[in-house]
Amino acid sequence: MLNPGTPIRRWLLWVAAPYALAARLRAWLYGRGWFRQRRLPVPVISVGNLTMGGTGKTPVVIRLAEWLSAEGKRVAILSRGYRRNSTVSKLLVSNGQDILAGPEEAGDEPHLMARRCPKAIVAVGADRYELGRWILDRHSVDCILLDDGFQHLGLHRDVDILLIDATDVDGLGASLPAGRLREPIQAAHRATSVMITRADDPDLVTAALTRLRTVLSRDLIPGQIIFRPEALVSVASDERRSIQWGRGKTALLCSGIGNAASFRMLAEATGLSILDETSYADHHRYTPVDVNDIRGRAKAVRAELVVTTEKDAGKLARLIGADEAIWWALRIGAEVTSGEDRLRELVTHLPAARMTEACA
Structure with a gap:
């Protein structure tokens, strides 16, 4: 997979063109009703x-x-469970009380969401409509959050939130495999709300807005989101420490995510002294050999802490000892800095008829 910041591979544009055309045709067929879009109640x-x-x-x-x-709404989160090793078509990750599946079974993100949202039902499956019906048959749910659902056109959604990374405007320049687009940028017009993430740098935000204004209607004003470090959480024990606790401590960073550069920037913002970092591909499956390599690297650079992401921590926890106090995960929170009122209104004040149907 191409990482953020990777230049467009222009020699592959001849392959990207039919890919983009196919994605646009698929969306058009759904929009015209040729392909069926199903609704959940x-x-x-x-x-x-x-x-x-x-x-x-x-x-x-x-x-x-x-x-x-x-x-007061009862929430279910539905995800594809990318790169999970479970082969079942529908998997319950959390029942809103207990976590029932680990990160290998469920996938990195669903397991993390189950940990961070202990009252939410979390489930994974490829067909989100069938997964939703399966959950609704077993649990009382008021509304559903669809994780990574913009291209899942077979399921009707009441609110479609599209995220655009301000640090990856170049990623909007070409479709796969030449660039990073899953479908042409013109698809942004389907969104109910567009939010620019990692909106810390005004110049990058301006560049993203300039790019988006070529395809968005005038009344759709993008909001902005930044990600802030909230705490350090022990990988071994789940003990939570304040960001101030880590300030000045030396650290080796370790991550297997889609944007390692962003993780480093967030870690540096906490006041940690970063000595070195080890980065793996997104959704990396850690092995005992990996963990020993990281331990050795941390010892070599004399790092007081090994700091990883919460997504990685779920997979690393089973590979480290309960007494290994140097392993910590950086907890990140999303803060809406522009457009919060509009977004809250969309999310929490859904159409009355739909909510009535949900609670019937």
């Missing part, structure tokens, strides 16, 4: 993106689940 809120990975969907889904739970 509860409101559906989708969070997705146009590029391959790395826009911050998981912390945004977690934040929306927190908003909905605070409103």
